[in-house]
Amino acid sequence: MSTRIVITGGAGFLGAVLARRLLAAPIGLGGAAPEELGELVLVDLFPPPADLVADPRVRVITGDLTTALPGLGPVDAIFHLAGVVSGAAEADFDLGMRTNLDGTRALLEYARGLETPPVLVFSSSLAVFGSDPAIGPIGEVDDTTLPRPQGSYGVQKFIGEQLVADYSRKGFVRGRSVRLMTVSVRPGKPNAAASSFLSGMIREPLAGVRAACPVPPDTAIALSSPRKTLDGLLLAASVDDSTWGSRTAMNLPALTTTPKEMAAALDRVAGAGTSDLIDWTDDPAVGAIVGSWPARFHTPRAEKLGLEPELSFDDIVSAYLADR
Template sequence: MKLLITGGGGFVGARLARTLLARGQLAGRTIDRLVLTDITPPPADLLADTRVEARTGTLLSQAPALQGEDFDGVFHLASAVSGECELDFELGLRSNLDSTRALLDALRARTAAGGPVPRLVFSSSVAVFGPDPAFAWPGIVADDTLPAPQTSYGTHKLMCEYLIADYTRKGFLDGRSARLMTVTVRPGRPNGAASGFFSGIIREPLAGIVSACPVDAGVSHPMSSPSQTVDGLIRVYEATREQLGGRLALNLPALNVRVADMLDALEEVAGSQVRALVRFERDERIAGIVANWPSGATAARAARLGLAPCRQFADIIREYIADCRAAPNAAQALKGIQ
C-alpha cells in the first residue's frame, strides 16, 4: 500500500505518519510506502524509516509529477493557516485552493489512465462555520449546521470540501472531509494561525515563559488533543461510505472549553506560579476573528464511528507534558515545572 501525506513535515502530519508507521497497516492493508510532501523536510526519525520518502517544496509545484504515481490513499493536510490567509490573500488562494485543485486533478488524471481510485481524507476545519444574520447562530455547531465561514481560511476549507465531494461523485476518487477542531497543545514556535494562542497559553508557561492571551477568559472554543485528532483522521479514512452515512464532511469530536477552564486545568497540573505567567492582553484582530468562530461543537456522526472527545482539558495538558518528556528538548520545553 502506498500512501501520500501532504503537509507531512508539519506537527499533525508527522504525528500521523509516526502513528501509521507504528501500526504498519491501514484499512487492513500493509503500508509499504509513505510519501511525505511539505515545504520543509520531515523530522529525522521519519526520514530514518526505509518506508518513508520525503519530497520538499510547495504542493502546487509537486502536484504535476503525482500524475505518474499510483497512490492507494491520501491524507491532504497541507494548507496555509488562518492568520496567514487573512494577512496574505494571494498566499491563501495558492496554498489552499490552487494546491488542492492541482492535487485532485493529478489523482483524477491517474485514475483516468487506469490507476487505482485513491481514498482521500481532507483535513477541513471547524472554521467553515460562522454567524449568519439570516439565521440564529447556535454557537455550538453540529454536523448539520449550515456552514457560513467568516474568514478566508474557512472559506477555502469549505470550497475544498465541495470539490472533494464532487470529484467523489464523479468517481475520480473516494473522498471524505474531517472537520478538525483546534488542535492543542502544539509544540515548538507559534505559527500564523489565529488560534495559535490556545496552545501558547499552555506551552509557553510550561516552558517558564510569559504568554499573552489576546481574548477574554470567557471565550469558549472546541478543542482536540493531537492524538485524538490523528485517531480521528485514521478512523475517517477506514470508514466505509455506508458507515459515513451521508454527506462526506463531518465534525471530529471536540472538548468544548473556555479559556478560564484551560487556565484552571493548567494550574491543576502545573501549579499557580505557572498559571500566573499568562497575561491578558487583548488583540482586536485576533479577538475579532475568534468572535466569529463556534464556541463549541458536537460530532454525532464521528461518535457513530467510535470516536469521542477528551474528558477534561487537564488530560490534554498531561498528554503534551508526556510528549515533551519523550522528546530531546524536554528540559527547555518544561522549564517552568522543573
C-alpha cells in the same frame, strides 16, 4: 501487497505525528484489511523531522505541492493536511487562495488521473462555521448546521469540502472531509493561526516562558487534543464508503472550554502559579476571527463511528507533559 500513502503537509506537527502512527501500525484503507506499508511520501515546503527521514519506507519531497504532483505516481491514499493557516490566509488573500484552494484542486486533479481512485482524507476546519452578522450568533453546531464562514480561511476550506464531495460523487476519489477543531496543545513554535495562542498559553508557561492570551478569559472555545484529532483522520481513511456515509464533511467531537478554564487546568496539573506567566492582552483582530467560530458541537455522526472528545482539559495538559 503493500500500500503507498501520501501526506501533504507531512513535515508539520500533525503530518509528522500521523506519519509516525502509520509507520508504527499501518491501517486498512477504505474498509480493506491492513497491508504492509510500502512507501510513505511526505510532501512539504520544509524537510520533516530526522526520525522520519531516517526510515527507509519514507520518501521526502520538499517543495510546492503543485510541482510535486507529477512525481508522485500511483498511491492508495492521500491525507491532505497542507495549507495556509487561518491568520495567514486572512492577512494574505492571494497566498491563501493559491495554497488552500488551487493546491487542493490540483491534488484532486492528480488523483482523478490515477487508474484506481485513492482514499483521500481532506482536513477541513471548524472555521467553515461562523456568526453571520446579519443572522446572529451561531449557537450549537450539529451535523446538519449550514456552514457560513466569516473569513477567507473558512471560505477556502468550505470550497475544498465541496470539491472533494463532487470528485467523490463522480468516482474520481474516495473522499472523506473531516472538520478539525482547534488542536491544543501543539508542541514547537507558534504559527500564524489565529488560534495558535491556545497552545502557546500552555506550552510556553510549562517551559518557563511568558505567553499571551489575546482574547477575553471567558471566550468559549472548541478544542481537540492531538491524539483525538489523529484518531479522527485515521478512522476516516480506514472505514468503507458505506460506513463513512454522507459526502458532507464530518465534524469531529470537541471539548468546549475557555482560556480561563485552561489556565486553571494548567495550575492543577503543573502546579499553582504556572499560569502567572500568561499575559491577558486583548487583540481585537484575533478576537474577531476566533470569536466568529462556534464553540459547542453535537456530533452524533462521529460518535456513531466511535470517536469521542477529551473529557477535560486537565487530561490534555497531562498528555502533553507525558509526551514531551
